[in-house]
Amino acid sequence: xxxxxxxxxxxxxxxxxxxxxxxxxxxxxxxxxxxxxxxxxxxxxxxxxxxxxxxxxxxxxxxxxxxxxxxxxxxxxxxxxxxxxxxxxxxxxxxxxxxxxxxxxxxxxxxxxxxxxxxxxxxxxxxxxxxxxxxxxxxxxxx
Amino acid sequence: xxxxxxxxxxxxxxxxxxxxxxxxxxxxxxxxxxxxxxxxxxxxxxxxxxxxxxxxxxxxxxxxxxxxxxxxxxxxxxxxxxxxxxxxxxxxxxxxxxxxxxxxxxxxxxxxxxxxxxxxxxxxxxxxxxxxxxxxxxxxxxxxxxxxxxxxxxxxxxxxxxxxxxxxxxxxxxxxxxxxxxxxxxxxxxxxxxxxxxxxxxxxxxxxxxxxxxxxxxxxxxxxxxxxxxxxxxxxxxxxxxxxxxxxxxxxxxxxxxxxxxxxxxxxxxxxxxxxxxxxxxxxxxxxxxxxxxxxxxxxxxxxxxxxxxxxxxxxxxxxxxxxxxxxxxxxxxxxxxxxxxxxxxxxxxxxxxxxxxxxxxxxxxxxxx
Numbered sequence: 001x002x003x004x005x006x007x008x009x010x011x012x013x014x015x016x017x018x019x020x021x022x023x024x025x026x027x028x029x030x031x032x033x034x035x036x037x038x039x040x041x042x043x044x045x046x047x048x049x050x051x052x053x054x055x056x057x058x059x060x061x062x063x064x065x066x067x068x069x070x071x072x073x074x075x076x077x078x079x080x081x082x083x084x085x086x087x088x089x090x091x092x093x094x095x096x097x098x099x100x101x102x103x104x105x106x107x108x109x110x111x112x113x114x115x116x117x118x119x120x121x122x123x124x125x126x127x128x129x130x131x132x133x134x135x136x137x138x139x140x141x142x143x
Numbered sequence: 144x145x146x147x148x149x150x151x152x153x154x155x156x157x158x159x160x161x162x163x164x165x166x167x168x169x170x171x172x173x174x175x176x177x178x179x180x181x182x183x184x185x186x187x188x189x190x191x192x193x194x195x196x197x198x199x200x201x202x203x204x205x206x207x208x209x210x211x212x213x214x215x216x217x218x219x220x221x222x223x224x225x226x227x228x229x230x231x232x233x234x235x236x237x238x239x240x241x242x243x244x245x246x247x248x249x250x251x252x253x254x255x256x257x258x259x260x261x262x263x264x265x266x267x268x269x270x271x272x273x274x275x276x277x278x279x280x281x282x283x284x285x286x287x288x289x290x291x292x293x294x295x296x297x298x299x300x301x302x303x304x305x306x307x308x309x310x311x312x313x314x315x316x317x318x319x320x321x322x323x324x325x326x327x328x329x330x331x332x333x334x335x336x337x338x339x340x341x342x343x344x345x346x347x348x349x350x351x352x353x354x355x356x357x358x359x360x361x362x363x364x365x366x367x368x369x370x371x372x373x374x375x376x377x378x379x380x381x382x383x384x385x386x387x388x389x390x391x392x393x394x395x396x397x398x399x400x401x402x403x404x405x406x407x408x409x410x411x412x413x414x415x416x417x418x419x420x421x422x423x424x425x426x427x428x429x430x431x432x433x434x435x436x437x438x439x440x441x442x443x444x445x446x447x448x449x450x451x452x453x454x455x456x457x458x459x460x461x462x463x464x465x466x467x468x469x470x471x472x473x474x475x476x477x478x479x480x481x482x483x484x485x486x487x488x489x490x491x492x493x494x495x496x497x498x499x500x501x502x503x504x505x506x507x508x509x510x511x512x513x
Contacts, residue, residue: 007295010221017215134213141192141218142300142497 004143013140017097019044019073021132024094026075029056031088033080044102045074046122047090056088058104061111061118068113070122073101073129093128167266170273171387171408173348174280174420178435178492182468186223188438190495193217195338222491224440225291227275229268230485233261233473261484269469269486274410276437277387279492281420283435284427285502289492299494302336308504315356315505322360323368327397329428329501334398337499339430341398348388348404349426350419353505357403368396399430424506434495439468442487 003012031047032055033039039058046059051066061068072090080086098109109119109131122129193216203209279289287301309315315322326347333339349357357363369392377383383390388406395401412418421427473484 005221008223008225008291009295009297012219012221013216014219015216017213021211132211134211135198136214136216137196137198137212138214138216139194139196140216141194141220142302143218 011141011143013143017100017134017136019075019097019100020091021095021097021134024091024129025127026089026091027072028087028089029054030085031056031080032085033082035082037082039080039082041074041076041078041080041086041088042102043075043077044100045104046070046101046107046118047072047074047088056090059107059118060104061107061113070118070125070129072126091129092126095130095132096122097134098131099134167263168270169386170270171277171406171420172273172385173277173382173387173404173406173408174284175273175277175437175492176381176385177284177346177429177433178280178437180437180439180468182439184441186440186489187221188224188440188491188493190220190222190493191217192220192495192497197338222297222438222493223294224438224489224491225275225289225294226442226487226489227272228442228485228487229271230472230483231261231264231268232481233257233484234480234482265471265484265486272469272486272488272490276490276492277408278410278420279490280435280437283492283494284429284500285422285425287494287497297491299497301494302498304332304336305498305500306502310507314507315353315360316507320360321362322357323362323396325503325505326394326399326401329503330397330399333428333430333499333501337430337496337501339399339432339499343399343430343432344393345399345401345431346382346404346429347394347401347426348406348421348429349505350421350423351405351407352423353426354391354405356506368394370395372402401428422504424504424508426503426505428501430499432496433499436493436495437468438491438493440489440491442470442489444470 001012001014003010005011029049031041032053041058047056048059048063048067048069049055049071050057056071057063057065057067058074059067059070072092073096074088074090076086076088076090078086078088101109107118109117109122111118113121116124119131122131193214200210282289283299286306287299289297289299291297311317312320313325314320315325330345333345334341339345371392372390374383382388382404387408388404391403391405393400393402406421408420409417410420468490469486469488471484471486473482475482
């Protein structure tokens with residue numbers, strides 16, 4: 001939802017599109033922020049797992065600690081301070097609206113990780129996430 | 144007892160008031176007639192908008208899951224209309240000053256005349272607001288921005304492609320200009336941006352200067368693409384029964400039929416300068432599927448038990464005015480010997496289908512031509 005307003009008029013836009021088309025299976029895990037600054041976790045972020053610690057981490061294709069492999073999609077919106085931990089819920093199965101995926105940094109669905117695009121890794125590496133493309137039939141009013 | 148001056152008394156016997164003339168000028172309603180009129184019991188009014196697309200299905204492989212569609216976006220707009228409050232001093236009306244009356248009591252004829260004078264002044268006050276509404280509609284068609292003096296302007300954010308300033312060889316008074324092509328091309332804009340289905344009738348109104356260039360054009364003069372509608376063909380169109388514009392003919396070119404109107408109404412601005420509602424040299428194309436509304440919202444009001452107090456109101460508090468766009472009011476201040484009556488309203492020309500109209504400045508200057 002975005003909102004603009006002044007004395008005589010206000011405009012609010014709504015987007016009720018869903019992250020998943022139907023139900024999905026979830027798991028929980030611990031995310032620890034060791035980035036050096038505050039991190040905003042948002043719904044739709046792709047999450048991987050650090051092999052050595054079993055902690056959850058935001059997928060980063062350039063990593064080599066395991067977090068470059070997709071595990072699931074984040075469902076928990078939270079702000080995590082540097083050095084702090086949070087328990088987050090991620091979806092590991094379901095029909096995912098690919099337009100709602102939120103990447104960190106410059107990664108895209110076309111980014112290659114170990115000779116395979118993330119578009120192909122997400123269905124293959126997760127427990128069962130299927131990417132679906134939605135066609136939006138309506139638009140917002142002029143703003 | 145006061146004496147009546149001899150000069151005044153002599154006039155009574157030596158001259159007669161033969162006739163009276165007073166202008167009661169109607170407020171134009173042509174532009175307002177493009178909108179529905181609705182009254183709300185709230186201070187603000189909202190509009191839920193969802194713009195359409197024209198996507199087309201593509202065949203899929205048999206056995207596949209098919210294409211997934213969704214309609215999940217919309218915009219919610221909220222508007223606070225400008226507020227108008229016009230009042231008259233009933234206590235100051237000249238009906239008090241009829242000579243040869245004692246002042247101790249008033250005859251029924253005097254009271255009737257007083258009431259009539261109040262009604263006339265209130266009616267003229269209401270016309271001021273009617274004209275403000277007509278001007279709001281003009282601003283809506285001209286720029287899409289309703290100008291508010293005390294508050295922020297209300298901007299409907301019309302698509303920039305739907306408001307154009309023509310130049311050079313495209314101007315309607317340029318040598319050899321193809322005005323027919325203007326209607327064909329701008330019709331395509333209404334189709335692509337305004338999403339107006341082809342084959343509709345489109346109202347086209349212009350001021351006098353644009354009309355003079357239009358009728359002087361060689362292609363227009365041959366009359367080949369014109370026909371004239373009868374009153375029956377307009378059916379119950381509020382536009383046809385409105386005041387202020389004159390229907391000329393219907394132009395059949397391109398994907399629409401254009402009903403040509405000339406509208407050159409004026410109002411007196413705050414400096415008493417006669418001003419056009421619709422700017423000189425401008426043309427507007429408005430398809431029948433255009434949607435607008437004059438939304439009357441509620442106005443500041445005292446609770447009924449206060450209004451019905453004998454000292455606060457004499458007449459209008461007893462009227463049931465809950466769902467009227469124009470609210471009549473009156474009040475008495477006995478200490479100051481003031482009795483005021485007035486009319487107040489909070490109307491807004493609300494553009495519902497924002498891009499379903501096209502505006503063009505077709506002349507470089509607004510000077511009269513031809």
